[in-house]
Amino acid sequence: MKIGIFDSGLGGLLIAKAIRKAMPQYDYIYLGDTKRVPYGNRSHEAVYEFTKEAMNYLFKKENCAIVIIACNTSSARALRRIQQEYLVDYNATRKLMGESERKILGVLIPAAEEAAKYEKVGILGTSGTINSNAFPLEIKKILARQSFSVGGKRKAKVFQNAAPMLVPLIEEGEKVLALQFIKKYLKPFENKKLDALVLGCTHYPFYKNEIKKILGPKVKLISQDEIIPKKLKEYFARHHEIEKRLAKNKKARILVTDITPNIKKLSQKWFGKNTKPELIHL
Ligand code: DGL
Secondary structure, X not given: OEEEEEEXXXXXXXXXXXXXXXXXXXXXXXXXXXXOOOOOOOOHHHHHHHHHHHHHHHHHOOOEEEEEEOOHHHHHHOHHHHHHHHHHHHHHHHHHOOOOOOEEEOOHHHXXXXXXXXXXXXXXXXXXXXXXXXXXXXXXXXXXXXXXXXXXXXXXXXXXXXXXXHHHHHHOOOHHHHHHHHHHHHHHXXXXXXXXXXXXXXXXXXXXXXXXHHHOOOOEEEEHHHHHHHHHHHHHHHOHHHHOOOXXXXXXXXXXOOOOHHHHHHHHHHHOOOOOOEEOOO
């Protein structure tokens, strides 16, 4: 069985690349919903439906044992409902047939766990992610749990800003304009004396160095491509029942819902020269 990695577009390839580098032995399927990207400005219902269709495809057609939702917008707006409704039903049917359970993980909580180590945290994300308030809520829950188990009262100040123009500009490879918008979107954080900033969107790590330069050396950048591989490794160590079902042939494929002239170029740029995206229909 395979590991599925899902994103609304191609931004998640950066996380996929980092996961594959850390665990090259497994077989991976990347699915980018390039026909319907961006998800960042869509309703809860639309993000839920699109994400559910992708999970169905990865489980039924590609036999994935586990899927990582690399998209922050999907993780923020759809993951909980997908796990509580879709996955519960899906696994119940599988159990009746005597088949093993499937799992779905997101990228938001691991980043929130990292962010909760700091006192003043900024979150940059799509409008969908920021409006859902998912990062501040998860950070608050993590701190409350820590205060309960360790004692004392741990608190953090969380500042958020949405960066709606960044994804289309990054997908277009429009570097000059993207940089102008990055500066504009980071401005509200300027006087906040941040300890850390979460790059709460698959696409922003592509400008990690530029963002680091603008923020200065005192602000820790929390980038999911640096966090998720380690967390997933730990997850497999705890869940041997899943790990042992994974094929280990070092294979990787990229599936997309639309092949535009840019897709081939971008997937080769972000995932290696020999990458050939395959067209699928959800
Ligand atoms: N993948 C999305 C995320 O991480 C960004 C692109 C989009 O808006 O669909 O939030």
